[in-house]
Amino acid sequence: MSQLPEGMTAAAVQAAVRDRYGQVASTPEQGFTFPVGRQFAEAVGYPVELLNSLAPDAADAFAGVACPIAQAELAPGETVVDLGCGAGLDSLYAARLVGPKGCVIGLDFAPEMVARARAAASAAGAATVDIRLTDGTSLPVDDATADVVIVNGIFNLNPDKDALLAEVLRVLRPGGRLVTAEIALSGPLPEGEGHTLDDWFR
């Protein structure tokens, strides 16, 4: 378990993150302290052709960190788990790359995001994309299922990174890859920062 400031619980952090990303799913245009949307997706490397070919559901509520799929070297036929799939942009991108013989399991713990990702997958006719609701702790995926696990900005929001990594290890097949885009600090936070839930989203 990561060390949390005194008085802050993992459950409270999880609830706050779920609530905040539920808001992103429901009203992505409202403005957040972190970047959201298609323009940001383009800026971090998602192909314009991909974005143009999808209904706007996925890109308009995109709230990742980067474009980890660009580093994932996905191959046709592979099984991909998109952990923290949000509105589904990475799941849909991965589905294009693994093709009809591959499959993508998108996981998110915000019900509003799951609904949005399912709508985006349906609009795209992405029959190989399966979006599942998770509790954020135990992943609803069988052992040794995934060739690749993609993560786009989830570990930095999760108070128990070790447990989540153990789950990733469990669902990966032997030799499988993890590709994760994350927010990282170059050094420790200044004294007095990171003590409130609002700080969690700065």
Added chain:
Amino acid sequence: MVGFTDIVLSHEVDVFSGSKHESDAAEFETRGVTVRARKPATT
């Protein structure tokens, strides 16, 4: 990253450029990074 091998820090992006809290991100030297790793083929 206990249990993983071949861990590579592969990519950096300026995530907060243009966002409301760009100045905070700069102050705290926040970066977006991509990390690749592999589950060992045999345990």
